[in-house]
Structure formats: structure tokens, C-alpha cells
Amino acid sequence: MTVHADFTSQAYFRNPAAAIAKLRAAGPVVEIRFPLVGEVWTTTTQDLANQVLRDSRTFTLRKDDGGVVGLQWWMPKIVRTIAGNMLSADEPDHTRLRSIVDEAFRRRAVLEMEPRILAIAGELAGELFAEGSPADLVDRYARRLPLSVICELLGLPLADRPKFTAWASGLTRFTGPLSLLGLVPNILAMKRYMEERLKATRETGGEGLIAELVRVEKEGGRISRDEMVAMLFLLLFAGHETTTHLISGSVRELLRNPQLRDWLEQDWSRADLAVEEFLRFVSPVQFTKPRFVRKDVELGGVRLKKGDKIIPMLVAANLDPQANEHAEKLDLERKPNRHVAFGACGRSSDCRSRWTIELKRAARLPSASRA
Ligand code: HEM
Numbered sequence: 001m002t003v004h005a006d007f008t009s010q011a012y013f014r015n016p017a018a019a020i021a022k023l024r025a026a027g028p029v030v031e032i033r034f035p036l037v038g039e040v041w042t043t044t045t046q047d048l049a050n051q052v053l054r055d056s057r058t059f060t061l062r063k064d065d066g067g068v069v070g071l072q073w074w075m076p077k078i079v080r081t082i083a084g085n086m087l088s089a090d091e092p093d094h095t096r097l098r099s100i101v102d103e104a105f106r107r108r109a110v111l112e113m114e115p116r117i118l119a120i121a122g123e124l125a126g127e128l129f130a131e132g133s134p135a136d137l138v139d140r141y142a143r144r145l146p147l148s149v150i151c152e153l154l155g156l157p158l159a160d161r162p163k164f165t166a167w168a169s170g171l172t173r174f175t176g177p178l179s180l181l182g183l184v185p186n187i188l189a190m191k192r193y194m195e196e197r198l199k200a201t202r203e204t205g206g207e208g209l210i211a212e213l214v215r216v217e218k219e220g221g222r223i224s225r226d227e228m229v230a231m232l233f234l235l236l237f238a239g240h241e242t243t244t245h246l247i248s249g250s251v252r253e254l255l256r257n258p259q260l261r262d263w264l265e266q267d268w269s270r271a272d273l274a275v276e277e278f279l280r281f282v283s284p285v286q287f288t289k290p291r292f293v294r295k296d297v298e299l300g301g302v303r304l305k306k307g308d309k310i311i312p313m314l315v316a317a318n319l320d321p322q323a324n325e326h327a328e329k330l331d332l333e334r335k336p337n338r339h340v341a342f343g344a345c346g347r348s349s350d351c352r353s354r355w356t357i358e359l360k361r362a363a364r365l366p367s368a369s370r371a
Pocket residue numbers: 086087098150234235238239240242243246284285287288289290341342343347348350351352354355
């Protein structure tokens with residue numbers, strides 16, 4: 001029986017815990033309806049989310065015919081192009097694509113970026129109230145900081161950043177099929193822009209990950225032109241939307257809990273532990289990508305059939321009382337902290353170093369104490 005919950009409603013965004021409690025009461029593996037994906041199984045415990053994410057033979061991102069969950073016949077070609085990224089690739093394609101950007105994600109490379117990230121963060125914090133108080137934290141800081149960082153990582157010219165930022169911000173208002181179609185002109189404009197940047201880099205050289213992609217292409221083409229565009233879209237979204245939610249969600253929790261804000265302000269070395277707890281509690285990515293079930297299998301006492309779809313619910317895993325004591329409570333000193341905010345298969349382990357720097361700086365924002 002399908003459990004009904006509208007994961008795109010304001011009611012859900014305001015209080016995901018209520019919907020999760022309803023799902024959990026129905027069992028560890030339950031059927032839901034998800035926008036674009038349709039009927040799909042989801043997990044409500046951390047153990048089972050881990051099991052699905054780690055068993056990449058039984059639960060794959062693509063069907064036998066290469067199809068990706070959620071892609072439908074009526075969707076414009078551009079949507080198929082951008083879906084062809086490493087996040088929806090099984091092996092060996094995943095490793096082939098991943099290895100191209102690996103260097104940029106290494107811890108050392110990320111740490112080298114730290115001074116620059118701090119400078120951008122400082123600049124944005126300084127301008128937060130430039131147009132008056134109160135200021136919109138999401139618009140003026142939580143979105144701009146990760147977008148600026150990812151633009152630098154990609155090597156986009158400084159002058160193009162406002163244009164690019166406006167397109168990227170416009171793409172976040174996606175709640176279902178109709179809104180997806182409404183976004184197509186924006187996506188096409190961005191695609192044209194990215195192709196122009198790739199062309200300019202091929203001709204005159206450049207910096208950042210775009211130059212890296214072009215170098216790989218020139219050295220023997222382990223990557224197709226469509227895959228290059230898909231990679232740029234992936235990095236843009238994976239690298240900005242996630243961090244925006246983490247920053248804004250964390251600041252919101254600090255505003256609701258001034259005693260925690262004061263506690264943090266007394267000693268900033270507490271930020272590491274606190275960020276870990278914000279990741280768990282806010283769960284910026286609430287569901288992973290849907291997977292296909294490749295053979296009949298029993299999971300959490302439920303019989304799944306070959307061809308079924310399953311989408312591990314990360315936020316339910318993070319709030320699972322079996323995984324953490326008083327999981328419903330925000331405890332900035334929590335240790336150990338068992339969460340799967342980055343998924344569980346290690347594919348996203350490098351997200352960690354990037355957002356940590358951005359969020360640690362955000363925690364010191366003047367807005368956290370004034371807004
Ligand atoms: C709060 C910050 C972040 C969170 C919570 C987060 C979360 C995640 C999750 C859950 C996945 C796996 C999704 C799935 O399997 O369906 C993922 C993958 C990925 N993320 Fe992040 N992420 C964050 C920041 C970033 C940043 C800043 C970047 C890049 C600059 C990034 C790049 C990626 C990439 C490239 C993948 C795909 C990895 C692969 O398939 O090998 N993420 N992230």
C-alpha cells in the first residue's frame with residue numbers, strides 16, 4: 001500500500017519529521033509516490049539506506065537498456081544530456097568520469113582553495129546588510145557563497161559570474177513536470193554558455209575544471225562532448241544547492257536556539273562537531289538518486305521485485321532513533337554522530353571538505369546573531 005506524503009509541499013519542508021514519523025510507522029521499507037519517479041520504494045532506517053547504497057550490484061542507477069530512473073519520453077533532449085553524468089552512472093563509466101575530476105577534489109586541492117573561499121565569504125558577509133536590515137540570508141549569502149566557489153573551481157571568468165548566478169538560481173524552483181518544462185529555456189541558455197566556454201578554452205586555453213576537461217579531451221577523449229556539459233551541470237548543482245541548504249538550515253536552527261548559538265560563539269573550535277550535527281539534522285540532500293532493483297530480493301521484510309525502483313531516504317536515516325540516541329534533538333556536541341548526509345557509498349566523500357570550509361565561515365556571520 002502506498003503511503004501518501006507530498007515531498008514538495010511547504011508543510012513537508014517545514015516539518016519533514018512529521019512525514020518521516022508517518023512513513024516509519026508504516027515500516028522500514030515503504031512505497032511512496034515521488035515527483036517524476038512515480039511509485040517507488042523508500043527506506044526509513046539508516047541500516048537499510050546503507051544496505052541499498054552499498055550494494056551496487058542489486059541496486060543500480062541504470063536499467064539493462066541504460067535508462068535512468070525518472071527520465072521520460074516527453075522530456076526534452078537537454079534533460080537527457082544533463083542526466084548523463086557520473087551521479088547516474090554505474091561502473092565502469094562512473095570511475096571513468098570520476099577520475100577526470102578526482103584531482104580537483106583531493107583534500108590538498110580543496111585546502112589550497114581555503115584562503116580564497118574565506119575571502120569570498122568575508123566579502124559576502126561584509127555586504128550582507130549593505131542594502132538594509134533585515135537581509136535575505138539565502139539570496140545574499142547562502143546561495144552566493146557556494147556559487148562563487150564553484151564558479152572559481154570551474155574557471156569561469158569573473159565578469160560572467162552574475163549572469164551565470166542568475167541562471168543557476170532560476171533552476172532551483174523545480175517541483176514537478178510542469179515546472180521542469182518551464183526551466184528548459186534557462187537550461188538551454190546555460191548549456192550554450194558552457195559550450196561557448198569549452199570552445200573558448202579549446203582555442204585559447206583557460207583555468208579550472210573546464211580547462212582540465214579540455215585537456216583530457218585533447219589527450220585522447222575519455223569523455224564525449226555531451227558528457228562534458230553534463231559534468232559541468234552536475235558540479236554546478238551538486239556543489240551549490242547542497243551547501244546553500246546546509247548554510248541556511250543551520251543558521252535557521254541557531255536562530256531558533258539562541259543558547260546553542262551563544263555556546264558556539266564562546267569557542268569556535270566547537271564548529272567541527274557542530275557542523276557534523278547540522279549535516280545530520282538539516283539533511284540538505286533528503287533523498288538520494290533512485291536505484292533500480294536488479295533481482296528479486298528481500299529488504300527489511302519486504303519482497304522487492306526485479307524492475308522495481310527504490311530511493312533511500314537520507315533524512316529518515318539521519319533521524320533514525322536506532323542510529324543515534326535522541327535523534328530528534330539537535331545536539332551540537334553529539335559524538336559519535338552517525339549520519340549519511342553524503343550518501344553512504346563513498347562516492348560523495350569529497351563533498352565533505354568543500355562545504356566544511358564554507359559552513360564554518362557561515363557560522364560566524366553577523367546575521368546568525370542579528371537577523
Ligand atoms: C552540504 C554539502 C553537500 C552535501 C550534503 C552533499 C551530498 C551529496 C550526496 C548525498 C551525494 C550522493 C547522491 C546519490 O548517491 O544519489 C553527493 C554526490 C556528489 N557530490 Fe555532494 N554534497 C555536498 C557538497 C558538494 C560540493 C560542494 C560538491 C562540489 C564542489 C559536491 C559534488 C558532488 C559530486 C561530484 C557527487 C557525485 C559523486 C560521484 O558520483 O562520484 N558536493 N553529494
